[in-house]
Amino acid sequence: MTDHPATEKGEKSRFGLILHLHPRKVRESTLRYTLTFGLGGMAAMLLVIQVITGLLLKFHYEPSPESAYNSILNLQESLLFGKMLRNIHHWSAIAFVWIAFLHMLRTAFTGAYRPPRDMTWLTGLGLLLLVVLSNFTGYLLPWDQLSYWAVTVGTSLLSYIPIAGEPIRKALLGGAEVGQPTLTNFFNLHTGVIPLLIIALMAWHFWRIRRAGGVIVVEKDKESPMVDTRPHLVNREFVVAVTLLAAIFLISSLLDAPLRDRANPAFSPNPAKAPWYFMGLQELLIHFHPLFAVFILPVAVLAAAVWMPYVRSTDKNQGIWFLSPNGISSAKMAAITGTILTIIFITVSEILPDPEVLLPKVPPLITTGLVPFILATGTIWLFLKYLRRRCSPNRAEIIQAVVVMIVVSYAVLTITGIFFRGEGMNLVWPWNR
Amino acid sequence: MHKKMADNPAEPEKGRRSFLKRLWLALGLVATAELLWFIGSLLKPSRETHKSRPADTLRVIGSVDEFQAGSVTPDRVNRLYIVREADGGFLALSLTCPHLGCSVLWNEESRQFDCPCHSSAFDRRGIVLSSPAPRPLDYLPVIIEEGKVKVDMSSVTKRKKFEPDQVTYAI
Numbered sequence: 001m002t003d004h005p006a007t008e009k010g011e012k013s014r015f016g017l018i019l020h021l022h023p024r025k026v027r028e029s030t031l032r033y034t035l036t037f038g039l040g041g042m043a044a045m046l047l048v049i050q051v052i053t054g055l056l057l058k059f060h061y062e063p064s065p066e067s068a069y070n071s072i073l074n075l076q077e078s079l080l081f082g083k084m085l086r087n088i089h090h091w092s093a094i095a096f097v098w099i100a101f102l103h104m105l106r107t108a109f110t111g112a113y114r115p116p117r118d119m120t121w122l123t124g125l126g127l128l129l130l131v132v133l134s135n136f137t138g139y140l141l142p143w144d145q146l147s148y149w150a151v152t153v154g155t156s157l158l159s160y161i162p163i164a165g166e167p168i169r170k171a172l173l174g175g176a177e178v179g180q181p182t183l184t185n186f187f188n189l190h191t192g193v194i195p196l197l198i199i200a201l202m203a204w205h206f207w208r209i210r211r212a213g214g215v216i217v218v219e220k221d222k223e224s225p226m227v228d229t230r231p232h233l234v235n236r237e238f239v240v241a242v243t244l245l246a247a248i249f250l251i252s253s254l255l256d257a258p259l260r261d262r263a264n265p266a267f268s269p270n271p272a273k274a275p276w277y278f279m280g281l282q283e284l285l286i287h288f289h290p291l292f293a294v295f296i297l298p299v300a301v302l303a304a305a306v307w308m309p310y311v312r313s314t315d316k317n318q319g320i321w322f323l324s325p326n327g328i329s330s331a332k333m334a335a336i337t338g339t340i341l342t343i344i345f346i347t348v349s350e351i352l353p354d355p356e357v358l359l360p361k362v363p364p365l366i367t368t369g370l371v372p373f374i375l376a377t378g379t380i381w382l383f384l385k386y387l388r389r390r391c392s393p394n395r396a397e398i399i400q401a402v403v404v405m406i407v408v409s410y411a412v413l414t415i416t417g418i419f420f421r422g423e424g425m426n427l428v429w430p431w432n433r
Numbered sequence: 434m435h436k437k438m439a440d441n442p443a444e445p446e447k448g449r450r451s452f453l454k455r456l457w458l459a460l461g462l463v464a465t466a467e468l469l470w471f472i473g474s475l476l477k478p479s480r481e482t483h484k485s486r487p488a489d490t491l492r493v494i495g496s497v498d499e500f501q502a503g504s505v506t507p508d509r510v511n512r513l514y515i516v517r518e519a520d521g522g523f524l525a526l527s528l529t530c531p532h533l534g535c536s537v538l539w540n541e542e543s544r545q546f547d548c549p550c551h552s553s554a555f556d557r558r559g560i561v562l563s564s565p566a567p568r569p570l571d572y573l574p575v576i577i578e579e580g581k582v583k584v585d586m587s588s589v590t591k592r593k594k595f596e597p598d599q600v601t602y603a604i
Contacts, residue, residue, distance in 0.1 A: 149535065149550070152533070152534045152535065153533045153534060153535065153550055155534075156532075156533035156534035157533065171473070171476040171477070172476075174476065174477075177529075177534070185476065265536070266509035266510075266528070266536060267509075267536060268535040268536045268538075268548075268549045268550060269549065270538070270549035271549055272535050272549050272550040282551070285532075285533070285551060285565060286552070286565060288565075289565070289567070290532070290533075290565065290567065364564060364565075364567055368564055368565065423549075425549075425550065425551055426552060
């Protein structure tokens with residue numbers, strides 16, 4: 001619509017910022033909602049919500065163990081909309097992790113991680129980690145039983161990283177246990193360092209999308225016509241952003257962010273659970289030696305994610321979810337196998353007597369570390385072998401199957417940890433908790 | 434000779450440039466190292482900067498008669514348990530689970546320490562009964578002076594198994 005008078009001078013300068021982020025024109029086919037589900041835009045919107053609500057909360061919050069808890073209580077009880085403000089920040093934080101994760105899954109599924117989008121994928125991976133870190137550092141700030149013990153457990157995980165783990169943990173805590181220095185560190189990380197890093201990395205992320213020529217275009221739609229970003233794309237983004245905002249407001253007015261008793265270092269609540277996004281990791285810790293659960297497995301998954309764009313592949317699943325019926329059936333099988341195997345793994349490890357009792361002479365690093373690790377990777381390897389024979393998937397579809405399997409397994413672990421673990425972290429039915 | 438100079442006018446220049454480039458790189462590395470060191474010292478645990486006086490680390494928990502033989506008594510303030518052996522010996526155990534730092538609870542019925550976070554269990558001497566805890570509960574040296582049970586808070590000691598010298602007897 002370059003010939004349209006409305007886009008002349010005045011308009012151009014007023015909406016200059018939008019056109020700084022977006023190209024002037026976008027391909028019509030990329031406007032289809034189901035191509036991206038607007039997840040990246042939602043994540044950006046959530047960042048805006050978090051920055052605004054966070055800055056407002058900062059006016060009231062006092063970062064010291066003596067007054068932090070009371071300042072939150074005071075905010076919730078004596079300030080009109082104080083509770084609402086905290087609720088919005090809380091639920092948006094949770095939504096942020098979810099949306100960022102789904103955004104990554106969508107990218108993985110549609111093959112949008114391959115060059116020239118590799119840097120977008122890698123910066124996105126960094127952003128996801130920062131969002132989780134931001135969540136975790138914010139978790140401590142209310143200084144209640146929930147936050148104190150979740151952070152105690154979460155930071156203790158670090159001490160199992162060989163060599164560097166203990167110094168990192170001590171530096172983060174500012175001492176041997178969670179205390180004033182920890183709160184100082186976490187407050188600064190949460191309200192300063194991490195947001196700045198997120199904004200910087202996000203700018204890079206956006207720029208890489210522009211460099212790649214916008215979002216991924218489905219091969220057959222390569223010739224679809226170009227349309228003006230404004231109004232076509234911008235209006236759609238606006239609708240998504242406003243709907244998201246409405247949903248967050250609705251949830252925040254119905255459900256309150258949890259606040260337990262004031263932190264008490266002498267008593268761990270029973271059961272003491274990590275933040276929900278770490279529950280899968282905590283569940284893994286019940287079954288695996290910590291060195292494997294918090295170091296070897298996560299590092300392996302992360303390394304695989306970094307390496308993913310560079311797997312040589314001639315398959316072009318640009319922008320489509322499944323290349324062939326083979327891909328669909330292999331993804332389905334990966335999902336089912338992942339679910340069943342994880343459930344079996346949890347049940348067997350629960351029923352079997354403890355290795356200390358069974359094999360008291362063998363070090364736990366072998367009985368609860370190496371043995372289950374080899375069993376787990378062996379089963380995945382066998383499954384992939386079977387998949388190759390059964391569905392003959394191509395390389396992209398194999399990657400997809402592995403991604404599905406890892407995600408599904410982590411989901412099962414998380415659900416088990418949240419809903420099926422009662423007092424003393426024993427397995428119980430959710431209705432008996 | 435004249436020709437040679439005209440041919441290679443950039444030669445000395447090139448050497449100088451690469452030297453300067455390397456110099457900048459080295460300076461940059463030094464500056465980065467300095468910055469990292471400074472950040473590290475900012476993050477340094479405060480307990481190392483203001484060291485507590487030795488007198489502070491020795492805490493009086495109670496008098497010897499307060500603890501019955503075979504009993505396990507929690508001290509929530511100092512975050513430890515005083516275990517009195519059947520033969521009268523004292524053993525001080527840290528409250529902190531060596532797995533992930535939760536506070537273990539003494540279960541009088543089953544006579545064991547339970548960790549509420551990941552269901553580790555320890556016997557009354559702090560030895561692992563069920564995983565995932567990777568090692569026994571840490572212990573602290575007990576000193577008995579003038580009928581008082583004192584614990585040296587500064588040396589929380591890791592151990593692999595129970596040894597008789599971890600127990601202190603009132604003489």
